[in-house]
Amino acid sequence: MAQQQQAAEEPAGESEEGPAEELAEELEEELEEEPAGMDLVHLLREVTLRLDLAGARFAGRNGLHPTDLRALISLLDAARAGDESTPGRLGDRLGLNSAGTTALIDRLERLGLVRRVRDTRDRRRVLLEVDDRALALGQSFFGPLIDRTLALLATFEAGEQAAVRRFLSGVRDAVREEGA
Numbered sequence: 001m002a003q004q005q006q007a008a009e010e011p012a013g014e015s016e017e018g019p020a021e022e023l024a025e026e027l028e029e030e031l032e033e034e035p036a037g038m039d040l041v042h043l044l045r046e047v048t049l050r051l052d053l054a055g056a057r058f059a060g061r062n063g064l065h066p067t068d069l070r071a072l073i074s075l076l077d078a079a080r081a082g083d084e085s086t087p088g089r090l091g092d093r094l095g096l097n098s099a100g101t102t103a104l105i106d107r108l109e110r111l112g113l114v115r116r117v118r119d120t121r122d123r124r125r126v127l128l129e130v131d132d133r134a135l136a137l138g139q140s141f142f143g144p145l146i147d148r149t150l151a152l153l154a155t156f157e158a159g160e161q162a163a164v165r166r167f168l169s170g171v172r173d174a175v176r177e178e179g180a
Contacts, residue, residue: 054145070094072138085129086126087102087116114129
């Protein structure tokens, strides 16, 4: 009788695992079933999170809103690409309406980080320029990280760098297409 009771309490082939252990096993099995490359997706997500946190620290230390930082980055990227920045284009890139864009530019202008200048070809048009003060401020905070990133990248062969570039460009394009 004692053997029957023990058999009823412990079905054959099962251990004395509780719900937490069973859940952990299920999660481990799910992780093992993840598609190839998910480890890179998770790593990219972690890098994105850490960069976002660094940006928030920079913004907080300098009396900026996170949108202010995104605006400065957007304006710098446009300048690097040789594109002129207007308030309308900036608002489109950041997903802001006209009033929000004006408030953003006013705030950056008051801080001495951005200036509005008349287009020399069309005086009706206003262009946005990033002030050297903003460049110096960004360099003082992000410079060491940029230097470390460039040093790491220098350890990659040209083909490896091309693969990284292709991957990051593809992720950027996917994010754009998904509207994220």
